[in-house]
Amino acid sequence: GPCEPLPPALLLPAPGALPAGPGGAGGAGGAGGAGGGSRRFPQAIIVGVKKGGTRALLEFLRAHPGVRAVGAEPHFFDRCYEKGLRWYRSLMPRTLEGQITMEKTPSYFVTKEAPRRIYNMSRDTKLIVVVRNPVTRAISDYTQTLSKNPSIPSFQALAFKNASTGLIDTSWSAVRIGIYAKHLDNWLQYFPLSKFLFVSGERLVSDPAGEMGRVQDFLGLQRVVTDKHFYFNETKGFPCLKKPEGSKPRCLGKSKGRPHPRIDPQVVQRLREFYRPFNMKFYQMTGQDFGWD
Numbered sequence: 001g002p003c004e005p006l007p008p009a010l011l012l013p014a015p016g017a018l019p020a021g022p023g024g025a026g027g028a029g030g031a032g033g034a035g036g037g038s039r040r041f042p043q044a045i046i047v048g049v050k051k052g053g054t055r056a057l058l059e060f061l062r063a064h065p066g067v068r069a070v071g072a073e074p075h076f077f078d079r080c081y082e083k084g085l086r087w088y089r090s091l092m093p094r095t096l097e098g099q100i101t102m103e104k105t106p107s108y109f110v111t112k113e114a115p116r117r118i119y120n121m122s123r124d125t126k127l128i129v130v131v132r133n134p135v136t137r138a139i140s141d142y143t144q145t146l147s148k149n150p151s152i153p154s155f156q157a158l159a160f161k162n163a164s165t166g167l168i169d170t171s172w173s174a175v176r177i178g179i180y181a182k183h184l185d186n187w188l189q190y191f192p193l194s195k196f197l198f199v200s201g202e203r204l205v206s207d208p209a210g211e212m213g214r215v216q217d218f219l220g221l222q223r224v225v226t227d228k229h230f231y232f233n234e235t236k237g238f239p240c241l242k243k244p245e246g247s248k249p250r251c252l253g254k255s256k257g258r259p260h261p262r263i264d265p266q267v268v269q270r271l272r273e274f275y276r277p278f279n280m281k282f283y284q285m286t287g288q289d290f291g292w293d
């Protein structure tokens, strides 16, 4: 379940001072255990966005020997913050000197307290945001909800506050999450733009090696994950990782790349218009044109 208690071994007195003050790298967790290395706070976090392609990015990064990542989403900076930083660190895999610790929790991007909390852990944290056309993202988000509960209202019933005037319901999370400029504003109260990398969710599909090149550069990693690591799986309709000699290649699971229901083109058009000014603002803020309009 969420926010599991610490395993008994980690409830023993802390081995190092904790947490480090602003800017601190954080103490190395525990003496070396089996397998060596120590548990450290992540130096880089994939903070968003939900349905952007965050799982694909993390799995692609895990193909890099310089990266160790938590498999599950820790949800520390939104849901489990009361557990404390020691709990958070205990979730991290052990790393050797020079390796990067990472996690991904897409809801951080829309959590008001997350920037301050991450800043308090370390102001040097690198922040990665995978962004995707907010209209497609909203439909993807809705598709996920629908897959868990087939009796929910239609997409358009949820998207509009008033269908005849075309007034969009911005309190619906599937809509709200896509107002990237607004959420980014909140992060920029704590972190400068230089701490961010914005990954195009679209290019992560159409050119995974190219986008991974940018990500590795940002993380100060050698460009180890290249086009040789990917192949396009026609059945899946997505790029997948080739596996080392002999073992099977790895595509993401069935919950990634779900077919989307057909949405009335007029509804899609209205949503596109709704997002346009926010997208323009986001392009301006990031200095990147994601080509959604």
Ligand SMILES: Nc1ncnc2c1ncn2[C@@H]1O[C@H](COP(=O)(O)OS(=O)(=O)O)[C@@H](OP(=O)(O)O)[C@H]1O
Binding pocket: 049, 050, 051, 052, 053, 054, 055, 056, 106, 139, 140, 141, 143, 201, 204, 205, 238, 239, 240, 251, 252, 255, 256, 257, 258
């Ligand atoms: N290589 C590869 N394989 C499969 N899927 C891929 C890949 N790259 C990006 N995507 C897109 O990732 C979308 C899911 O995004 P997330 O992993 O961020 O979703 S989640 O927020 O963690 O639930 C998922 O959205 P849907 O297509 O709507 O299911 C995919 O479009």
